[in-house]
Structures are given as structure tokens and as C-alpha cells.
Amino acid sequence: MRPVAVVGTGSIGVAFGIVFASASRYVRMWDPIADSLGRARHDIADRLAMLASRGLLREPAEDVAARITFHDELEHALWDVELVQECAPEDIDLKRRLFDLLGRHAPADAVLASSSSALIPSQYGAGLDFQDRILGAHPGNPPYLLRVIELVRSPETSDKFLDLAAEIYADAGLTAVFVRKEVEGFLFNRLQGALLREAYCLVRDGVATVEDIDEVVRSGLGLRWSLMGPFETVDLNTRGGVQAHAARMGPAYERMGAERGQHDPWTPDLVASVVAQRRRLLPLDAWEQRVRWRDERLMLLRSFKDLQEES
Numbered sequence: 001m002r003p004v005a006v007v008g009t010g011s012i013g014v015a016f017g018i019v020f021a022s023a024s025r026y027v028r029m030w031d032p033i034a035d036s037l038g039r040a041r042h043d044i045a046d047r048l049a050m051l052a053s054r055g056l057l058r059e060p061a062e063d064v065a066a067r068i069t070f071h072d073e074l075e076h077a078l079w080d081v082e083l084v085q086e087c088a089p090e091d092i093d094l095k096r097r098l099f100d101l102l103g104r105h106a107p108a109d110a111v112l113a114s115s116s117s118a119l120i121p122s123q124y125g126a127g128l129d130f131q132d133r134i135l136g137a138h139p140g141n142p143p144y145l146l147r148v149i150e151l152v153r154s155p156e157t158s159d160k161f162l163d164l165a166a167e168i169y170a171d172a173g174l175t176a177v178f179v180r181k182e183v184e185g186f187l188f189n190r191l192q193g194a195l196l197r198e199a200y201c202l203v204r205d206g207v208a209t210v211e212d213i214d215e216v217v218r219s220g221l222g223l224r225w226s227l228m229g230p231f232e233t234v235d236l237n238t239r240g241g242v243q244a245h246a247a248r249m250g251p252a253y254e255r256m257g258a259e260r261g262q263h264d265p266w267t268p269d270l271v272a273s274v275v276a277q278r279r280r281l282l283p284l285d286a287w288e289q290r291v292r293w294r295d296e297r298l299m300l301l302r303s304f305k306d307l308q309e310e311s
């Protein structure tokens, strides 16, 4: 396996170093700001020790750390890499200049991936000759524990580099989700944003305190969401699945949206598309069995949480 480079060694850079190195890749870290590399070396050792103490590494922490090297020269960090993971601050001008530099110094067959949380590859790749290699690869934080990555392509990104990126992340234990259109915030932050927008409104309007809202998510919604997404949740909540749920709850959700000035009704065509996708994943005749699966998993989580709260 060829090495990867991590460019920018703050929170996300450190975390990607751990992800790749614990999956047997050699990782070269580079950062232009004084002291950043020293801090990254320390943070990596600290996180690896924590992971090892929980049995989450396949080999001793020192063996994983030994695959990570720290470089003062960008050219040294980029030599022969298969992928560059850009983890610099969320600043469009900085990222654009950086991608120009990366494209000129990294191997011509290397994927150039940005960790950006909201910027799109058409923005930071604008006007560059090698846009076919540039894509967004947005992790959850920290990616050594949240094992999903959003891959965002611009119209210029080639299938070849997108597929290569997905393969490299899969080797590192991250499941790729393909974002099919360039939208700000992708899926992770759009979904999180929808919940946060409503949470802020509820606090503003005196409906609940911050702690009340966190409690509803911690003990209610979040416990289920650690097993299932919002579509599977409502599919299993209602006999008859998501179709029955949309018929029963759609009008109420539409009124709640209208209260916030949002008008995005679940039209019959849209519901039909969601139902068709869910039924391919779970035929209705397997519904009862999946509900039992959900309850068993929730029981496991509940007993783990109860144990934690008692100790």
C-alpha cells in the first residue's frame, strides 16, 4: 500500500493520521504553523493510548504510531502518496491556494481530498487543471470512532478518482456515502442543522430549556438513532411502515414546517420514492422481525447505559 499525506495537523488531521495508520497505512503529516507538528505527535500518542486501553486497536499503540512521520517540507510529505487528506482551516481562499500547491507537488495519480465541513470541491478546485482528482471527503469527528465518510464530487471529479478514494477509505474502515449533488453542508451537517435550527427556536420561544432538549435526544431520539436512521426509525414505528407513517404524520409535520416558514410537503411522488427504497431494504413481511431486532438492540444499549449511570 502506498502512503497517504495529511495536510494540516489540527483535530481532524490528527484523527485521520490515526485512522490510516491503524489500518496499516504509512502516513506523512505536514503543517506550516510552528509547533503544530509537535502538538500533533503528542495528541496522536494520547489518543492511541486511549484506543488501546479500550481494546480498539489491532496491535500495540507504538506500532501504529511508528507508521506516522512528521515533515517540515511539503514535498517530502507528498512523495509517492496515493491520497492527500487536506485538513486545513475552513477558509475558501486558503484551501484554494493549498489545492493549487497540492496538485502541483503530489503525484499525478494521487486523490486530492478535502475534509471541509461545508465548502464544495467546485469552490476550492475552481480554475485548477487537475479538478478531476479533487473531491470532498468529510468525516464525522472523530473519524477513528465514527466510521462513515461523505464523498462529494464536483462535475469535474472523475469516476476513477472517486472510486479510488472510496476504496482507500474502505481499506481504512470508513464506509463511504456518496453525496450526489454539491450542496453546502452535505448530509451530516444538513441533518444536524435541521435539528439544531428547531432546538434553537424551541429555546427562543420558551418551550424548553437547553437541558430538556438534550435529555429528549440523549434518552429518546439519540438512543434509537445510534441503531437506525430517521427513515428506518419511522418505518419501524408504524405498522404498515413508512407509507402509513407519512399518511398519519405528514400533515402534522407540514404544519410544523409552515410555522417556521418552510414549505416542503411530502408529496405523493416523494413518499412513493421513499417507500420504494425502504421496501427494497426491508420487505414488509420481515417488518415484525426487524422490530424485534430493534428492541433487542435497544435493550442492550439500555442495560449498558444503566450500568454506566449506576457506576
Ligand SMILES: NC(=O)c1ccc[n+]([C@@H]2O[C@H](COP(=O)([O-])OP(=O)(O)OC[C@H]3O[C@@H](n4cnc5c(N)ncnc54)[C@H](O)[C@@H]3O)[C@@H](O)[C@H]2O)c1
Binding pocket: 007, 008, 009, 010, 011, 012, 013, 030, 031, 032, 033, 036, 086, 087, 088, 089, 090, 091, 094, 098, 115, 116, 117, 118, 138, 139, 140, 141
Ligand atoms: N473539527 C470538526 O469537528 C471537523 C469535522 C469534520 C471536518 N472538519 C473540517 O476539517 C478541517 C480542519 O478542521 P480542524 O477542526 O481540524 O481545524 P484545526 O484548527 O484544529 O486544525 C487546522 C490545522 O491546519 C493548520 N493550517 C493552518 N494554515 C494551514 C495551511 N495553509 N495549510 C495547511 N495547514 C494549515 C493549522 O496549523 C492547524 O494545525 C476544516 O475544513 C473543517 O471544516 C472539522
